[in-house]
Amino acid sequence: EIVLTQSPGTLSLSPGERATLSCRASQSVSSTYLAWYQQKPGQAPRLLIYGASSRATGIPDRFSGSGSGTDFTLTISRLEPEDFAVFYCQQYGSSRLTFGGGTKVEIK
């Protein structure tokens, strides 16, 4: 099973700032099968990024994903008030799907 470790656990930033979230895998994720989701309190997760760097339908271009192998990054170029939430990475390089523990992006 591939273990995903997300860091930091909490990121305290102000609107307009840049957010950089990390997701590290315990072994290489094949074919960049890595997705990112956003979850707000009381809501279901929403797909942001798939294939490590492809934005899902309707996702603003301030969200971008990068990385390969074992190291992946989600970047939010300029935080909007509605972006504050918990973000999860998920690998689907094998049929034993796994999620990271999440990074909370909170208002500073």
Add this chain to the structure above:
Amino acid sequence: EVQLLESGGTLVQPGGSLRLSCAASGFTFNSYAMTWVRQAPGKGLEWVSALSGSGGNTYYADSVKGRFTISRDNSKNTVYLQMNSLRAEDTAVYYCAKAPVSTGGRYHFDYWGQGTLVTVSA
């Protein structure tokens, strides 16, 4: 518009059984894999089980293998999760989600339901 509506969550005693349902609409149901993902109170997401579009291939997390069974009725556009031998650690909100592909086991999820709460307690 894609819609996923879970139902069946309730309070159940340890060792008991429960069946969750997820009714889907807004897409060609039998063309896409479906999954269940759970979230314990205040915790992160945990993948539980997935099922190919035809229903011919099933996948389970080790934590539920042998206790949970995923299935689908493509004539009713519904996916199910039969949960047996329930434990306190199975307490969670259970989300149904759709994959953008039919098969292969390598799934991410483009649409999610709002979830149904399962509480396992005496």
